[in-house]
Amino acid sequence: MTKTELEILEGSWTELGDIATEIRRVVFIEEQRVPLEEEWDGRDDACTHFLALLDGRPVGTARLLPDAHIGRVAVLAEARGHGIGAALMRAAIEAARRHGHDAVELAAQTHALVFYERLGFQAFGEAFLDAGIVHRNMRLLLTH
Numbered sequence: 001m002t003k004t005e006l007e008i009l010e011g012s013w014t015e016l017g018d019i020a021t022e023i024r025r026v027v028f029i030e031e032q033r034v035p036l037e038e039e040w041d042g043r044d045d046a047c048t049h050f051l052a053l054l055d056g057r058p059v060g061t062a063r064l065l066p067d068a069h070i071g072r073v074a075v076l077a078e079a080r081g082h083g084i085g086a087a088l089m090r091a092a093i094e095a096a097r098r099h100g101h102d103a104v105e106l107a108a109q110t111h112a113l114v115f116y117e118r119l120g121f122q123a124f125g126e127a128f129l130d131a132g133i134v135h136r137n138m139r140l141l142l143t144h
Helices: 013-031 084-098 110-118
Strands: 006-011 048-054 057-064 070-075 103-109 122-130 133-141
Touching: 006 013, 006 084, 013 048, 013 057, 013 070, 048 084, 057 084, 070 084, 070 103, 084 103, 084 110, 103 110, 103 122, 110 122, 110 133
Parallel strands: none
Antiparallel strands: 006 048, 048 057, 057 070, 103 133, 122 133
């Protein structure tokens, strides 16, 4: 059995946007039927982006907004279950810590609450609909 290599790249939308766009299109627009205009919110240029490469092939993405919200976490279906989402989250959390934030927040699809809880996030507030999908807000306090 061969060992797979996972690499997480960090960069701007200019650097990583073309590849991240394709992953988000497949996961959010095709799989989850998120409306195009809701996926592309005009905030990508201001974000730090993360791209997961599995054996050199792009398979996942996430973004960190300037206010320390993590979002648009997406892993292609064929690459799920290999720790890629967790690796993307750890990279985004570390970037937030480097930028001096005391906490990171995200809006989690409710089916993913346990995934984020395993990373130390705690849900708060009521469930809400976003793009027709039920979400909960979650927060992780950072220790510096």
